[in-house]
Structures are given as C-alpha cells and as structure tokens.
Amino acid sequence: WNTTSLSVVVVGASGDLAKKKIFPALFALYYEGLLPPDFSIFGFARSKMTDAEFRDMIAGSLTCRVSAKDKCIEATEKFLKRCFYSPGQYDDAKSFSELNQRMGEVERGSGKPRSNRMFFLSIPPNVFIAAAGGAADYCSTKTGWTRVIVEKPFGRDSASSAALGRGLAAHLKEEQIYRIDHYLGKELIENLTVLRFSNLVFEPLWSRQYIRNVQVIFSENFGTEGRGGYFDQYGIMRDVIQNHLVQILALFAMEQPVSLNAEDIRNEKVKVLRCMRPVKLEDTVLGQYRSRVHGGRTLPGYLDDKTVPEGSLTPTFAACAMFINNARWDGVPFLLKAGKALHTRRAEIRVQFRHVPGSLYKHKFGPDLDNSTNELVIRIQPKESIYLKINNKVPGLGLRLDTTKLDLQYGNAYNAKELPDAYERLLLDVVNGDKRLFIRNDELEAAWDLFTPVLHESESRRVTPELYPYGSRGPVGAHYLAAKYGVRWGDLA
Ligand code: BG6
Numbered sequence: 001w002n003t004t005s006l007s008v009v010v011v012g013a014s015g016d017l018a019k020k021k022i023f024p025a026l027f028a029l030y031y032e033g034l035l036p037p038d039f040s041i042f043g044f045a046r047s048k049m050t051d052a053e054f055r056d057m058i059a060g061s062l063t064c065r066v067s068a069k070d071k072c073i074e075a076t077e078k079f080l081k082r083c084f085y086s087p088g089q090y091d092d093a094k095s096f097s098e099l100n101q102r103m104g105e106v107e108r109g110s111g112k113p114r115s116n117r118m119f120f121l122s123i124p125p126n127v128f129i130a131a132a133g134g135a136a137d138y139c140s141t142k143t144g145w146t147r148v149i150v151e152k153p154f155g156r157d158s159a160s161s162a163a164l165g166r167g168l169a170a171h172l173k174e175e176q177i178y179r180i181d182h183y184l185g186k187e188l189i190e191n192l193t194v195l196r197f198s199n200l201v202f203e204p205l206w207s208r209q210y211i212r213n214v215q216v217i218f219s220e221n222f223g224t225e226g227r228g229g230y231f232d233q234y235g236i237m238r239d240v241i242q243n244h245l246v247q248i249l250a251l252f253a254m255e256q257p258v259s260l261n262a263e264d265i266r267n268e269k270v271k272v273l274r275c276m277r278p279v280k281l282e283d284t285v286l287g288q289y290r291s292r293v294h295g296g297r298t299l300p301g302y303l304d305d306k307t308v309p310e311g312s313l314t315p316t317f318a319a320c321a322m323f324i325n326n327a328r329w330d331g332v333p334f335l336l337k338a339g340k341a342l343h344t345r346r347a348e349i350r351v352q353f354r355h356v357p358g359s360l361y362k363h364k365f366g367p368d369l370d371n372s373t374n375e376l377v378i379r380i381q382p383k384e385s386i387y388l389k390i391n392n393k394v395p396g397l398g399l400r401l402d403t404t405k406l407d408l409q410y411g412n413a414y415n416a417k418e419l420p421d422a423y424e425r426l427l428l429d430v431v432n433g434d435k436r437l438f439i440r441n442d443e444l445e446a447a448w449d450l451f452t453p454v455l456h457e458s459e460s461r462r463v464t465p466e467l468y469p470y471g472s473r474g475p476v477g478a479h480y481l482a483a484k485y486g487v488r489w490g491d492l493a
Helices: 016-031 051-059 069-081 093-109 125-139 158-169 187-197 228-253 262-274 422-432 441-460 477-484
Strands: 004-011 039-045 083-087 114-121 146-151 177-180 211-219 284-290 292-294 297-299 317-322 334-339 346-353 375-381 385-393 401-409 466-469
Touching: 004 016, 004 093, 004 125, 016 039, 016 051, 016 069, 016 422, 039 093, 051 069, 051 083, 069 083, 083 093, 093 114, 093 125, 114 125, 114 422, 125 146, 125 158, 146 422, 158 441, 177 422, 177 441, 187 228, 187 375, 187 385, 211 228, 228 262, 228 317, 228 334, 228 441, 262 441, 284 441, 284 477, 317 477, 334 477
Parallel strands: 004 039, 004 114, 039 083, 114 146, 146 177, 211 334, 284 466
Antiparallel strands: 211 346, 284 317, 292 297, 317 334, 346 375, 375 385, 385 401
C-alpha cells in the first residue's frame, strides 16, 4: 500500500443495504486501521446529491463499536472527508465515464502512482449486467486490480443464473468477481470448519454412523414490511434457503479440504452439493404468514403489505428435507427451514446424534428416548453460542438422569458483546483478494440445480402455501415433514 491507493465504489449508494451495512462496515474497517491509508469511497446512484449531502446521508449510520465518544466523532469526520458522490444511471456509459474521471482526480490527489478499485453492486437485478459493464469497461484501473462484488439475487433459477453469469463474464474475469453471501461472513459460520476439523471429539463423529439428522434453521420475527416488492418476486426459498442455508449445509457436510486455500475449500463445497439430490416437492412445505391480533394490536399478514401483489402465493416460509448421496451421509436427513414473521429471530444448526447402543439407562428416559440423545447446537445469531446437550446424573442420593448443556456462550467466554458484522470480514477479504468466503460460479450452479425443479413445479402448479399466524411457530406441515423422516425439530422441542 506504500505506492497504491484504494477506491471503493458503492453502486446503489442510496439503497437500504448500502446505508445499513456497507458504509458502516467500511467505517468499522477504517476505524480499526484495516483499510489502506490512502482510501476513498465513492457513492454512485441515480439520485442527485452533492458530496456534502452524501456525507450527511451516511453519517447517521456510522457507529463505533468499542470506543470513547470523542475518538469516534473524530474518526467519523476524517472518514467522511474521504467520501465522494457521483450521480448517474446504471446503464449509462457517460455516467460511468464521469465517475471514472472523479475517481482519477481523487486518486491523483493521494500522490500514489498506482490505484486499486473495488465496486460493490448493491442494485436491482435488472441493471446488474449494465452496471457491471459500466464499472468494468469505463472504470477499470490501469495500474492495479479492479474487483467487483455482486450480491444476490443471482437469478431466479438455473437458466437465469447462467444467463447472469454469461453477462458478467462478458465484462469481467472470474477472478475479478466476488459473489457475496453474507452468511459466510458470520463468526459462527467461519468457526464451523474450525469446530469440526480441529476437535477430535467432533471430527470422528461427523457422519451417518453417529448423526441421526442435521437441521439448519432460520427464523425472523418480522415480516417483509415494505420489502414486499422485492420479496414477492423471489420468496423465501430463493431469498434465504438456496443461498444462506445451503452454504451452511455445504460447509457443514463437505469433506476435509486439502488446505485452507479458497480453491480447495470451494472444491469440497461443490463436490458435496453435487452429491445431493434436487429437492422434491413432496419433501417441501410452503407457508405464508397471515394477520393476527396480538395484545390488542393487529399484526399484518403478508398480503396486507401494500407492496405485495394481491392474492400472491409467494411463500414466506419453507421447510425441506435434503439428502446427500455419499458414503459419509447416505440416509441422513438434512432438514432446512426458514421463515419470516415467526415467533423469534434466530439462526442455528442443530445436530442430533444417534442413541447410545445398548444403553444402561434406556429405562430412565421412558418412551421418549429421543429426548435423551445428544444434540449439538451452533447458534449463529443472536447471542452466538455453541452448546452440547448431554445426559447427566442429577446430583443427590437417587439415580435420576437429566439432559443438561455444556454451554459456550460467546458473550461470556470472549467478552464479545458485539462481534464484527459479516460485511466487515467480507469487504476486508475483497481488499486482500481472499476468496475463501465467496461463491464460485460452479457452486452457484450446483446450488440452483438443487432448487430449480421444485421452484418450477410449485410455481407451475400454483401450490397454495399453508397459512400461519404472524408470530407463530410456522405451519403445522413442517412437523409432518420432519416426522416423515423420524425427526423432531430441535428448536420446537
Ligand atoms: C438477506 C435476505 O439475504 O438476509 C433477507 O434477503 C433477510 O430477507 C436477511 O432478512 C437476513 O440476514 P441477517 O444477517 O439479518 O440474518
């Protein structure tokens, strides 16, 4: 960095994601001294704004995690001085040429002979390719690297995703493209491979021999709330399951990679995804939340959201059973479940182990033997934690058994009141050119292949989602799906 400046361009700078996540993450990196000394940030969007207005717009969302107030104010002021704004249309060459010129002026001002540029495309899919083209064709730097971060939705199915891939490839090399899935930047997902591959008490147990089923669960206690226009075109399977949950599953179930480098890890992820059968409609439950009166207040149903088309059948909840056809996982159900407007906000992985063969204590657990098996829970959020349910003797004179927890709470163990946001880790990785946590093209293809048939079938048959009340535990159908495979959802036990 002694000779090179860094320019970060947020395309779609006035959008929600940019305000809530991208600018705060960039600021956090700056504040922790992780951005190169000569960096500048450019906002690019359709709205007309001056640099000063742009700085005002983002100032409100910048926070310092750990710091004294005055230090934080000083850092915010310094950071904002490095932020610039260039308005333009996403499909307009001239707008990108103007942006390029602006960047050139600022970069020359830094006195560094070389410059690297990264673009974050935080824009609707219909202008994706145009903006990628604008960035690559008119704003590539001649003296360093140009990298482009793209955020889902990467298409709606295998065919549209492939078309998007071809569109990007016409302007950019694969090595320049960073497909972000922000779940991969979350602390407990980063930890997943550490937990598994560095602990002898887990690694040998990670197979069909000891694991009965695996559950990946995502729930939110709020609805689409004004985001219905976007959400309705995609639905929960495309919004959360095909990407975030499948990425978790791939990391969970992959074989040990040859090394920790990006290609080795991604090779294993693709391999395990390609061992999976596409999801079947009969192994899927779709739901949609309806309104509910609670505490004298009416919680709106999905169809009450003004941005949702009338009579929409888009699912806001989905659960599905998946199987991995390889020697390690043959026959083990992987149950995925995601929903909006449920009773709680939580994301976790639950690993239910098999029964102890020939257990001495079987009779102590009565007919409900399932409650006595070990369960490992990896709580991704909120209140990050890892706990293992074990059977233990209740202290005292009699012989009474109880299921209790070996409990690692991040808040206590690491004094980590607030962990870095996923976007911080991922943006830093882009600066460093580390692709471990980004999705490779073939991975994306494999993930779409798993869901395209069920999406097409449910849409062409106009499957009606099962209604569930806002704030409930979701449709009853999810229990039947689990029961079909002899499973009980751990989060509802
Ligand atoms: C996004 C989805 O990718 O992830 C949203 O589009 C969802 O619908 C969000 O709310 C959840 O992310 P997080 O980090 O808040 O769990």
